[in-house]
Amino acid sequence: MKKILKRSLTILVSSLMLTSCTPPLWFIKDDTGSNNYKDRQQLVFTHLWQRGSTNYTEINNLIKKFNESDIAKELNVYVKGDGINFWDYWTKVDLSISGGNAPDIFIHAVSSTPTRINQLLNLTAMHDDDVANGRDTLDENEMFFPSQINDISRYAPDGKSMHAWPFSSTVRVIYYNKDLFKEAGITETPKTWAELDAVSEKLTKYNTPGDVNSGYAQVGFDPFTSEGQYIHQWGWLANHSFFTEDSNGRPVPHFNDSTLIENLNKVYSSYVRRDDKARENLQKFMSKEAANSKNPFLTQKLAMVISNEGLYTTLKEANVDFEYGVFEIPPMDESCNYVNWSSSYSIELFDNSKRSNTSDKVAEQRNRGTWEFLKYMYQEEFQEMIANAGFMLSNRTFYDKFIYNDPIKTDLANAIANTREAEFIKAVPNWTSDIQTYVNSIYSYPNGKSVEEAMNNAQKLIISKIDQYYSVNGK
CATH class of the missing domain: 3.40.190.10 (Periplasmic binding protein-like II)
Structure with missing residues (x-):
């Protein structure tokens, strides 16, 4: 797995490189506002934008904006960002999952999603619950190409549910x-x-x-x-x-x-x-x-x-x-x-009902919180940040705004329909x-x-x- 990741994540590395004139990492504050939400249930979002890296400020601002939203207040949750440098990231995330201390939200590789699928939140079920309860939601079939959905859903226990979403798209x-x-x-x-x-x-x-x-x-x-x-x-x-x-x-x-x-x-x-x-x-x-x-x-x-x-x-x-x-x-x-x-990246939510020493009530609260944060990540402002960081968007509903104004990106995006992950x-x-x-x-x-x-x-x-x-x- 490490060999595949190192080969195929070149674009990710380039978008996360430290800038040459950033201050020492200990000097840079965590400005997600997490210190203000100690009475709320914490949700950990592990990502690759460590302190001092390009887009660190942007990701923090977006997390803070979610924490100040009505839905975060209603659910009594807040998201705490946990940025890890690229080379340590994959090992640390995998060890935290296997060690029983999985982050609530994390970026990984679509190719290895099947190894974690029994520990992940069923996102299709979360969507269906939104529809049943009249909540605003997002439809995976509108956001992603059929090939992207199939690369994830075919490994689900029922052969059709999504237990991860494509975070970005890789095309060759x-x-x-x-x-x-x-x-x-x-x-x-x-x-x-x-x-x-x-x-x-x-x-x-x-x-x-x-x-x-x-x-x-x-x-x-x-x-x-x-x-x-x-x-x-x-x-x-x-x-x-x-x-x-x-x-x-x-x-x-x-x-x-x-x-x-x-x-x-x-x-x-x-x-x-x-x-x-x-x-x-x-x-x-x-x-x-x-x-x-x-x-x-x-x-x-x-x-x-x-x-x-x-x-x-x-x-x-x-x-x-x-x-x-x-x-x-x-x-x-x-x-x-x-x-x-393709060898694309996924965004995955740990199913808190699988977490030891967690009550059903808290597990449901945390799962709803991570689901709402995931939906927030696929809104325009967050998708614009991802596009500006050099990623190829997986959410095609924003191609008109961030892709189709560029002829090269347009041709790259058109090739996504023919992508395929290795079996x-x-x-x-x-x-x-x-x-x-x-x-x-x-x-x-x-x-x-x-x-x-x-x-x-x-x-x-x-x-x-x-x-x-x-x-x-x-x-």
């Missing part, structure tokens, strides 16, 4: 250099893998024109650079399912199916990786860029790259002098579906990172494995982990 798309496209006479973005590879060839240049031995001066597209390095992304783009179930409900892995290997071979034999010489050229090209601490897309040495919404923030901050755009990663062919790996498999919860060693070995220069060798190894690993899980846990 292809960024492209419009100036280089224009220079090469390319007028349309590619719609299939074959078109993408053909465009890459047109955009690839050699140090000596036409001489493959001279090395790359400019690379059109490498499918495995940056956020393109994950094998499940490419499998999904070929309509491949990595897991099915046997008659006993046990997961059956499919990492070395012939159709998957066939399609992966197409990707791994892309123009800039098509043979040993091409792979050598690519290795030297990327090593040179890394040695110079340069992002090859920003320096216009790489014409297209798979990345998430975080690259847009980087491009704006770098104030690059070229035009760029984004398009969805093309599927393998026209018979396949558009899909991109949660209880026996192998970290399967995407478990196989990455084998994925990285494929045709790596100079002694890499073939696709078939690597995926056979991945299949054996996942089978062994599944067998080990069931030998310990039984059915």
Whole structure:
């Protein structure tokens, strides 16, 4: 889980970095007004905006505003913010939950929500209770795309209730250099893998024109650079399912199916990786860029790259002098579906009826309080703060105000409808990172494995982990 989080939370880190001229953390006051509410029931909101970080003041002001609201007074509750630095956050939250001292409200990863689902408040039930009692409420079906709802609800005990809401959205798309496209006479973005590879060839240049031995001066597209390095992304783009179930409900892995290997071979034999010489050229090209601490897309040495919404923030901050755009990663062919790996963040409410030494009355009070605070978080002012912090909003009801006035954000938002979280498999919860060693070995220069060798190894690993899980846990 830690490996997945560290890989996929780049945008979160950048939005939470400490500013260079903030005062010492002990000097910064907790201005949520919590000292004024000692007669109320405390609700702890654990988040990633620690003292001194960007947006710390904004999050505190929003918490304070909720604490002063009529609903907080009516329920006799107040929210106390608990900001933790990024690198310690995940361990501390997980330990607090497992240790019986879970925060009432916390940010986490959608991919791991199923591991906590039996301890979380049923948000669909809270919505239904609002409707039954004539209270103002929010409808998850109006706020989120169906794919976002399915990624959470399918793991619920009833297979349909929401026990978390998407806090923000992560999308993986292809960024492209419009100036280089224009220079090469390319007028349309590619719609299939074959078109993408053909465009890459047109955009690839050699140090000596036409001489493959001279090395790359400019690379059109490498499918495995940056956020393109994950094998499940490419499998999904070929309509491949990595897991099915046997008659006993046990997961059956499919990492070395012939159709998957066939399609992966197409990707791994892309123009800039098509043979040993091409792979050598690519290795030297990327090593040179890394040695110079340069992002090859920003320096216009790489014409297209798979990345998430975080690259847009980087491009704006770098104030690059070229035009760029984004398009969805093309599927393998026209018979396949558009899909991109999301790895988004969730907001979750601990079910206080599961908390030891808590009366039913207090549990109900705290659950209503956290639910009202959650609804408050999805109102305009809070959503504006999240958008300004660099996150891609999950609540699409505010896209008109905070997204659709920006063409890049608009294209990013349009791709959310095709996002997908990696399947949660209880026996192998970290399967995407478990196989990455084998994925990285494929045709790596100079002694890499073939696709078939690597995926056979991945299949054996996942089978062994599944067998080990069931030998310990039984059915």
